[in-house]
Amino acid sequence: MYAVVVRVTIGDADRARELLKSRVIPQVSSAAGFKSGYWTWPADGAPSNGLSMVIFESEDDARAGAEIVRGVVPESVILESVEVREVVASA
Numbered sequence: 001m002y003a004v005v006v007r008v009t010i011g012d013a014d015r016a017r018e019l020l021k022s023r024v025i026p027q028v029s030s031a032a033g034f035k036s037g038y039w040t041w042p043a044d045g046a047p048s049n050g051l052s053m054v055i056f057e058s059e060d061d062a063r064a065g066a067e068i069v070r071g072v073v074p075e076s077v078i079l080e081s082v083e084v085r086e087v088v089a090s091a
Helices: 013-029 059-072
Strands: 001-012 034-040 048-056 078-085
Touching: 013 034, 013 059, 034 059, 048 059, 059 078
Parallel strands: none
Antiparallel strands: 001 048, 001 078, 034 048
8 A cells, every 4th residue: 555645734724624525525535446535734723834645555546646636736825745655563
């Protein structure tokens, strides 16, 4: 398995959450090889940054998924980084 790890800076949290649910998650979760995804932001107060991890079956699927992510970042969010990483263990 491979993960796409994304770091973002969030401008408008309400708008970001709305677009995440209506646009980002549907597009990413329909990608080839998608297994699961987690989108997070700090638990202590207003979010200013986000971190997501989306798991794919293969490295090729993860690389294609990373390109989808780059194309669906909402306007209220600044993309800081996108990495494809091998999942070496899970529980």
